[in-house]
Amino acid sequence: MPSSAGPSIDTITEGGRVTQVGEGQEAEESAPPVMTFGAPTAGEILAERYELVEHINNDSAGRLVWRGVDVVLRRPVAVVLRYPGGDSATEMLQAAVAASRVIHPNLVGVYDAIDEDDRAYVVREWVDGHSLRELVAGGPLDPARATAVGNAVASALAAVHATGMVHGNVHPGTVMISDDGRVVLADARTDGADSQDSDVRAVGGVLYFALTGHWPHAEVPLHGATAGHGRASIPDAVRDAAGLLAAPRQVRAGVPAYLDDLTMDLLDPAVAPPPSDVLAAELARLDVPADDHYLDSPGPLRFAADTDEEPSPLAAAGGRKVAIGIAGLLAVALVGLLIGISALGDDKSPDTNPVAAPSSNAPADGGEATPAAAAVRKLAVQDVRIVDPDSKVRDELGGADKVVDGDPDKSWGTHTYTTADFGKRKKGMGVWLDLGAPHNIKTVQVNLSARGTSAVLYAGSTTHPATSNGDKQLLADYQRTQIGQPFEGSQTGTTMNFDGFQPDQKYQYLLVWITQLPSNDRGYQIDVEEITVQGS
Structure with missing residues (x-):
């Protein structure tokens, strides 16, 4: 049974498959329930186009999630309804309109957003698959698969950030993995409470969750600060005896040191996060088929450097140690392996604002330097x-x-x-x-x-x-x-x-x-x- 692009707390089981749909925008635990008088019924057609087929559930914000069919284009859709419409639905509709402007293979497509005053609804892509939260419920992902998920999410965010927008709702409930292996990010929000930096730090949360099965809640101290948005329905992060967040390698065996380091750097407020496109480039460098045994290689994944070492492009974000030689490797990665990132609607000239440029190409052994790759430009x-x-x-x-x-x-x-x-x-x-x-x-x-x-x-x-x-x-x-x-x-x-x-x-x-x-x-x-x- 298919599921829409986003999970929910409630599930419906049919034929051994679990359908989780649209957790969407988070709701505070104290938020009042949304009134649903006059709720639709199966067979009703909205806007003379979208036929409601099956009520899947209500998401965490109290919105009704339906599986539907676009009777004009004859394709399945997910319909998210909110009662009433008008002012109470403004944020939902604004987020949908903003999301519809960005096309990316790792973003759920938004087709329509309609306000009928007594109700409002968003029509979006229907994705057959499962949420990251549902997948990890059966056990943490292997490092290679976790890296692939992180790369897809970072690439989607880079496309969003290139427009000047913020996603603001990145967590295991809005990361979907389709049955054909596609990873998509759903349910952006535009309430102004988040920033591009917090989006990038949320990728660290997604990696942490994929590797450990725990989410670093806001309530969990992390080097004296908070670590992101709370997700009460997801298991709390693991902490050491001092109350600090335990690294993934302390929670489970088999996590490579450099993937562990990157995850903790992204969650550490003392380390400036890299831009989303630079993070996507580095994760893309490591997002290779598991049978290539890339995890056997000690390739670095840090975006920081000691003062006595040559920095990489990620080192410009500040922070910790990077292995010698990363700059030359990443220079190639930034040109060759950055996938799906685009400057949609950006008013900055690509000629003067390259995606990233290597800061060093010096070899570790003091030999002849490898020529640095040219910066990406128009x-x-x-x-x-x-x-x-x-x-x-x-x-x-x-x-x-x-x-x-x-x-x-x-x-x-x-x-x-x-x-x-x-x-x-x-x-x-x-x-x-x-x-x-x-x-x-x-x-x-x-x-x-x-x-x-x-x-x-x-x-x-x-x-x-x-x-x-x-x-x-x-x-x-x-x-x-x-x-x-x-x-x-x-x-x-x-x-x-x-x-x-x-x-x-x-x-x-x-x-x-x-x-x-x-x-x-x-x-x-x-x-x-x-x-x-x-x-x-």
Whole structure:
């Protein structure tokens, strides 16, 4: 039986499977219950679109969680209802609107947010799987799996933080692991009580919980301070005789020293937390298949340094010891292994604000220094044109330069079609980019005018004439090299971020290929506002 993207305290069991749904925003233990007079019934259709199929439970904030179906797109959804709507639902709706602006494979998609005054509801992605809390109830995770979970959560936070927003609700109840292994973070909140630093420290809490089965509650002293938000339903953290938080290695055997160190550093208020993208890069460096036996290697995972050692990029956050040689390794990791992080809506120039830069590339043995990897930056596009292989008229080719001019108010757009698949007259249309020379690429960000677009990113090594036949040859050649996963029209948001580039390869030619258009009041059409390529 499927479950929505987020767990709850209450469960329903059917056929041996346990369904946990949407713990969502935390509620204080003293919070009054939410009134639910006039609660919906199975079969009711909300907003003439969302059919309620089964009431799963009420989450910790008193909201009703239903499994539903979008009768227009014929897909399962989770519907979270709050009674009444209006002012009491403002925070829930604001959080949903903010979350809908960020697309990332480790974030639960938010589809809709509606206030009907007497009730309000949020429609979001339905995820088949279990919460981290449910998984760990059967025993702590092995270090490799805990690292993978931490990497996914940090990557999701980096995407959120790149927009200037805060998630504010990271804990084992909002971390979901789907049946196909995807890790997703759900239920952001916008009450202003949290910061990006507290989000990052919460990753330490997630790692601690995954490794030990305990959550470092706010009530637990940690080097003389508190350690984060309380989760009364999760077992209290383990403490030593002095009342301080016990390290994961003190709780269970088999935790590598460097993973233990990182977890404790993230929870220690005396150690400044690194930015979420830097943390994600370091966890990505270690997020490798368990059969590769990476845990047998003493590779460092600390984000601090002694004064007599060369610091790594993580050392800029302050704190403790880092093993010699981390700077050169992490420099490569920051370029090659950072996955899914994007600067959505950030008004800072990527040219002057790289994700991270190595502070040293000195070898431990005093030998020849390893060249440091170049900082990630916005790459200049030397040429751009529209690829339209199935058009005889070819009257949609003008204005391609507007997608790389740095001005989102200027855009290139398709004509308006009668169906989402270009009136079935063509396979699609695309924007071709020439970077002028081969580059290592981290991500390609595509800003669109509306939700509901389907697109895929291809790469190629050849050019073709700007004719119908040339476009057909170009598409056929480039389709052999797909970058990352395609974005489907069912996914929310107006920004697409393509990663999946090979760190040891360089790319010069790219093709953003659009296969499905979103609808508007006239038909089906999309404007491409800006395409940004980041790399080195």
